[in-house]
Amino acid sequence: MRFLTTAALAIAIAAPAFAEGWRDDYAVVKFGILSGENEKDRLQRNEPLRAYLASKLGVDVEIFTAGNYDGVIQAIAADQIEIARFGSSSFAAAYTATDGGVVPTLTTRKADGNTGYHSIVVTRCDSGIKSLEDAKGKVHAFADPDSTSGYAVPFYNMVKMGIDPKTYFAATPFGGSHEADVTGVVNGTFDTGSTWQSNDEDGVYQRMERKGMIEPGAVCKIWESPEITSGPWTFRANLPEDMIAEVTAAIEAFPAEDPDGYKIYSGWTEDNPNPYVGFEPVNLERYQWIIDMRQWLKDQRRGG
Secondary structure, three states, X not given: OOOOOHHHHHHHHHOHHHOOHHHHOOOEEEEEEOXXXXXXXXXXXXHHHHHHHHHHXXXXXXXXXXXXXXXXXXXXXXOOOOEEEOOHHHHHHHHHHOOOOEEEEEEEEEOOOOOEEEEEEEEEOOOXXXXXXXXXXXXXXXXXXXXXXXXXXXXXXXXXXXXXXXXXXXXXXXXXXXXXXXXXXXXXOOOEEEEEEEEOXXXXXXXXXXXXXXXXXXEEEEEEOOOEEOOOEEEEOOOOHHHHHHHHHHHHHHHHHOHHHHHHHHOOOOOOOOOEEEEEEOOHHHHHHHHHHHHHHHHHHHHO
């Protein structure tokens, strides 16, 4: 498979023949977003990007949502959407489901230059659970089978630490999303839950606090993973190469050309010391370890 370098993108954008081309076949471009938060919030957060891309590209742009991660994976595998913003593990799932038929082009970059985040395990601060050792025999919720930080990374690391989640916990249900995991922990449905954060000021439960969805100070972190490369903007590999180049360039330019819209899209808050500031080019090599980890998890399930 061919991967587009930054130089190749620039050349493609500058080429005069680029002007129309792919638009004859793609008058509507659909991009998929994952179910990491409730549908109303994710649609509102992505609307500025949708409107920007429609104006910038001169085509209709639509947002595709599904009830779970697999819905977006299957949509791109079935050529129902052109683009998706995946997490690392869901990208790996899409790569496997399409036999390598997807291309990663961009990931997010924070103000400090960081392009990663962490899986964490949280509990109610008043639960008495201070560590994974304390959580033995309790109910632990994972987010979604195709979530990097909500399932693959915590499960993988627990096993490497000598914890078999299937027998260590009383039950390991899937909450369905990161927000559902946190809400379930707060409500007492789950004792602990897997989710993600970029740092101690910015993550799922911190954003839920700022939105008034949960009380500040109700949730505490008891475990944190090594850093995970943020998931990529991903294109079907069977799309025209100039289309991939132009849409990628438009997404990359979004923060500079529509800073107010980007703030909404990225969840910017004035009190966040390390906000998202833009995008960075990536290729398959950045995610190969995630693909390998997912295969390990698949083999474990078969063995079990």
